[in-house]
Amino acid sequence: MKRNIRGLRRTVAAAAVVGLAGLAPLQAVTGSGSPAAAASSDACGTVTLKPDGSPWTCSYVDNFDGRSLDPTKWITQQTALTGFRSGSTCFTTSDKNIQVFKGELSLTARMERGKFLCKSPTGDFTTIYTGGMIGTRTKFSQAYGKFEVRAKYPSVNKPGVHGGFWMFPLNNTYGAWPASGEIDVAEWWSSDPTLVLPSLHYNGRDAVLDSGWSCRVADPWNYHTYTVDWEPTGISVAIDGTTCFSRVAEPDSPLVWPQPFDKPFSMILNMGVGPASGTNAVTSATPLPATYVVDYAKAWR
Numbered sequence: 164m165k166r167n168i169r170g171l172r173r174t175v176a177a178a179a180v181v182g183l184a185g186l187a188p189l190q191a192v193t194g195s196g197s198p199a200a201a202a203s204s205d206a207c208g209t210v211t212l213k214p215d216g217s218p219w220t221c222s223y224v225d226n227f228d229g230r231s232l233d234p235t236k237w238i239t240q241q242t243a244l245t246g247f248r249s250g251s252t253c254f255t256t257s258d259k260n261i262q263v264f265k266g267e268l269s270l271t272a273r274m275e276r277g278k279f280l281c282k283s284p285t286g287d288f289t290t291i292y293t294g295g296m297i298g299t300r301t302k303f304s305q306a307y308g309k310f311e312v313r314a315k316y317p318s319v320n321k322p323g324v325h326g327g328f329w330m331f332p333l334n335n336t337y338g339a340w341p342a343s344g345e346i347d348v349a350e351w352w353s354s355d356p357t358l359v360l361p362s363l364h365y366n367g368r369d370a371v372l373d374s375g376w377s378c379r380v381a382d383p384w385n386y387h388t389y390t391v392d393w394e395p396t397g398i399s400v401a402i403d404g405t406t407c408f409s410r411v412a413e414p415d416s417p418l419v420w421p422q423p424f425d426k427p428f429s430m431i432l433n434m435g436v437g438p439a440s441g442t443n444a445v446t447s448a449t450p451l452p453a454t455y456v457v458d459y460a461k462a463w464r
């Protein structure tokens with residue numbers, strides 16, 4: 164799978180990497196004010212403990228309880244404005260692609276009635292596919308902590324559909340992608356539907372060691388929780404509370420520790436289609452529409 168980020172290509176497999184101990188405390192960028200004091204419950208629900216015994220503090224939560232997407236918590240991706248595209252997808256703000264209803268967010272990849280010109284500042288293109296993408300960029304970004312979604316993927320087992328939960332830096336501090344990093348928490352392709360891949364992108368990544376190839380779910384079309392625990396000393400990913408991937412700092416890593424994973428990242432949720440060729444190519448045989456449903460998105464520090 165290839166993703167074009169403002170004209171740059173990104174590859175499918177990536178890595179979860181980490182920084183060294185002794186870094187500065189958590190950095191959060193949010194308009195919600197100071198975190199609430201530790202209690203038996205907070206905005207995220209029951210308070211749980213970190214390995215050191217201190218409580219996790221809720222820093223972001225959306226249970227999608229409203230009747231529309233909360234603009235104080237999310238921005239919507241629109242290819243016509245940003246130039247972002249994934250495969251053959253033209254991302255729109257239409258309620259056919261992005262919808263909040265009865266406590267759930269639905270992001271839908273669709274095949275439209277006919278070809279149309281998808282406007283883009285990086286180059287217009289012709290397609291028949293639209294999709295939905297939202298992110299917390301400019302609304303919430305954080306370095307280190309725990310980030311989680313409870314979600315279910317489409318019941319599609321033929322190639323052509325792609326989406327998931329991933330994270331992107333607020334600023335390109337170390338240069339254009341992949342130099343400033345990317346954390347894929349639960350990336351999904353319908354060509355291999357039981358694989359929900361965690362990964363990190365950075366300069367010099369290892370496609371084998373830096374991707375969680377054992378992170379599989381027998382029934383991804385049912386609800387599961389996908390969690391990334393990002394610390395100065397390591398990153399781990401769990402599905403339903405069971406760790407399936409972890410990566411720790413190593414002296415022979417190509418990274419200049421702790422760069423680039425020492426800066427605030429935002430959360431992203433998306434559903435679209437694959438490219439016109441390759442193992443996850445979208446074709447007339449791809450079952451569409453296909454919807455990625457999210458119950459909640461949360462973060463702690």
